Amino acid sequence: MKKILISSLALAGLLFLNSCTDLTENVLDESSVTGLTDKQAADGNLAPVYARLPDIFLHTNYFTIQEISTDEAILPYRGGTDWGDNGIYLALHQHTQTSTDPNLRNTWLFLTQGISRAITAINTLPTINDPNGKVYIAEARGMRAYYNMVLLDLFGLSFKKDSPQGISEVLRGEQALEYIKNELLAVEPDLLTTVGPGRLTKGGAWGLLARLYLNAAVYRDRYATSITFKPEDMDKVVEYSDKIINSGQYQLAKDYFSIFNSDNHDNKELIFAVDQRAELNGHNRLAYFSLSGDQFPLPAYPAANGTDGPAITPDFYQTWVKAYAPQDPAGIDPRFYQQNWTIPADSCIAADNFNMNRGILRGVQYGLIRVNGAFVRCGANYRVGKLFNVTRNRPTTPVVFTEKVDFSVAGSDYSTGYRVLKYEFSKKSQSGRNFGDADISIVRLADVYLMRAEAKLRKSNDAASALADVNTVRAARNKPAPALASMDLDLLLRERGFELYWEMVRRTDLIRFGKFEGTWTEKTDVNPQKRIFPIPQTAIDGASNLPGYLVQNPGY
Template sequence: MKKSFIITLILTSLISLNSCTDLTENVLDEASATGLTDKQAADGNIAPVYARLPDLFTHTNYFAIQEISTDEAILPYRGGTDWGDNGIYIALHQHTHTSTDPNIRNTWLVLAQGISRAVTALNTLPTIKDSNAKIYIAEARGMRAYYNMLMLDLFGLVFVKEDAEAVSQILRGEQALEYVKNELLAVEPDLLTTVGPGRLTKGAVWGLLARLYLNAAVYRDRFATQFTFKPEDMDKVVEYSDKIISSNQYQLSKDYFSIFNDNNHDNKELIFAVDQRAELNGHNRLAYFSISGDQFPLPAFPAANGTDGPAITPDFYRTWVNAYAPNDPAGVDPRFYKKNMTIPADSCMAASDIVMDRGILRGQQYGLLRVNGAFVRCGNNYRVGKLFYVTRNRPTLPVSFPEQVDFSVAGSNYNTGYRVLKYEFGKKSQSGRNLGDADIAIVRLADVYLMRAEAKLRKGNDAASALADVNTVRASRTSGAPALTSMNLDLLLRERGFELYWEMVRRSDLVRFGKYEGTWTEKTNADKLKRVFPIPQTAIDGASNLPGYLKQNEGY
């Protein structure tokens, strides 16, 4: 029975597997299943534990609830016809979301499935006689802790489960925090350092522990008027950050946007990331989500375009302007914008020269011109020029992004708001949505420096060292941003925004800094109970046969 179970698991999971470093995908048929090796069985049990990460880090799951709920991103009802979705994105931004929100529900489901798959692997791997089994057990246990860490951050609880057939125990507050911490500490000795960012390594666990300790005050007392950051917690943030930095295994990238290129798997700034190299579950949605439906980045694929999704808020944009006035931030900070293509009006360009600009996109956009579903050619080259909203049947509306974006009719037009193209548009993406090869950063070295700086500031006795950490990050980029001369928590939060925008950490940052109840764009809700999301109603209904087992979060 056990062997049959293992074979079934491999057959059903590997088809949807997103490749993990050194884990070979073997799709086995009935004939070959009887000859299953221990290595194939071990690989087939750990791989599904990672396989849902690409689904978690999509535009309408983790990204939506971590970014659109903050002062960084806003998604209006575009043109009155697109992204309405029964008002869920407006509600997320205004903090009026409910327990029936599908993005919240889907994020919960992916996390729950990740925990379940980890438990299944932990129940099976000890029976497999493969040399990698001990490492895989540590990875599965660590990934269970990571999924639970996200559950704790988003929903205020964790699920403790050892036996796949048992009912999970639910922990909250201090108990939940201690559980995640102890699980990560338990697996660290057995993890490797040499398997790349797509698998859980010692460095990844050090980064997650630093993040956990940094947010410990929030997790202990979620709705506190003022969080108490214990000095011993901040010492641990520094300790684990030091481990990463002093390991010399990771490096700050000189080219900021190369961290987000579609060939970034070997970028030494990545410590832990969603591995998207395989053409299975890899997606391109973090690239296509924000840009215009009339921006077509790939000459080879006339159906690969943007979707006119979220823009950055004027509030977030103004943090850049205020930091660098009277200069344009694009000319001062290499993290704001990278110009890749200069297009005179109505030019002809070779396909290899057509590369979209990156970062925060403002004003009139230029690119490939498309007529009747095909790009306009000039011999072997392509016609490029000023873009209009042809795909939206508004051919007189220029694809020109203004700063203003809000939920008014004018502010919700297709073109409103500055857009973000941080992750490179995948070169294989035939639809704009699929086949993204860029690994998605979960923990990277710049974040580690900034976490260490924040911990030093919160201890209140090492502002000079915190300033040095921040300036190390700023100076590391080619034509780096000018050094700062002072440092405090407000500047540190601003710096985290400049470095980590669009990377799905903003909500957690705002909560920790006491800013999540603030006002931005059209959001005025100051209810501190919104610091956690509601448990999906479907989950509560599904547990209804266990009275009192799954209690809804306060305020929902």
């Protein structure tokens, strides 16, 4: 009788890593899964492999790790009462994090669970008689490589494991790099071109390979004083970028913010993304995270608001100012700000016409007026006007986003710091925390152009070709940003910040460009050991029955 193996999803920490730990597997025969077709069984094994992505990309997990640790984002102790969380966000920004940080622990947990689920799928799918089996195995194996790639980037190691009953081999440096590379190369021929962006396609594998080769020098020698980029690695970045660009399958979006709209699943710029459509249990927290607690984006839902979370740092804001001085970047670069409605004070607006402005939000904020939990109406319309910090029990203090934000009392107030609304606030989100329709970009075409530009600069200082790639991206948008006249690595890093801010690549970029030991806002730490994070103490404790199996990263 044919057997179908269904993996327990309730894994914790490092449980999947060794056979000495109880990993529950339930083996069910066909009689106990009456009506389950081979297709359903195959789908049911692949779906869990992707299911951890929304959790990894939760605002307090991967976003926090990749952004708040950099010069792009800062999250102070708001008003002395909110987002304190035992100082973990202050520590991440200052590079003083410890192995007990819960956001690091959760991210590790979800990544390792993703690997575990991929291993189960890889071993189970060959037993199921479904024509999609070969493609599904390639996707599961590719996702195992992706989860390991993120682990390598964040924690400096990866896990090699093929059998659910085996013990994972811990790989670091060159070994980890080669393992991940070979896995992506092995599955690429069997991947499809038609199932993205929420599933791994050939284009997605090419994008991950380009990123892997671009960062290969960092992964080989994590603490190097000077990073040496091999010409052959840069050739591979160009090769896989060319495959994507020349495929004709992807297009740079004319409307920059459409890449992050709720209906972006079919946006041709997305190559590989977290499928966040509401019916697939997405969440809206990347939208709500930075907004004021008194910004209510949805006339239909008076409980859906922001949370006064992270802001951009003055340092990052000033890169925009200096690039376009004496003009305001909002009037020049379509990536900085999109104004969706203009109102005089104390006006009325129809619900369908109320759309939050997008990008970097500055100064006095206007929006829906809310009194005693309900929006003030003007007949069928809604009253809009200047916002005050009512939800913070400061009803006479206006919501005015300021450039200054830091860890001082004044710099930590509720309205300090310019805010970011890049992903559209889902119109279905009753609480502001749920139903995030927008797919979250992992690899998109603009990034591919910028990776190719960087590889050309690093290999042969081909500034002309790099400049052409950068200007292709700048020219693609409606009301395009003005073309640049020259290109070097410093300008390219600035351009990556302009194009990809708030997209969870900044930490990786700063390390590769040799800027992660720099100084910004409240951060002065220059220790290169902080280029990777500590392995969570819970993971080390969970593997304690194998002495020496998991060794903490230096400096922690």
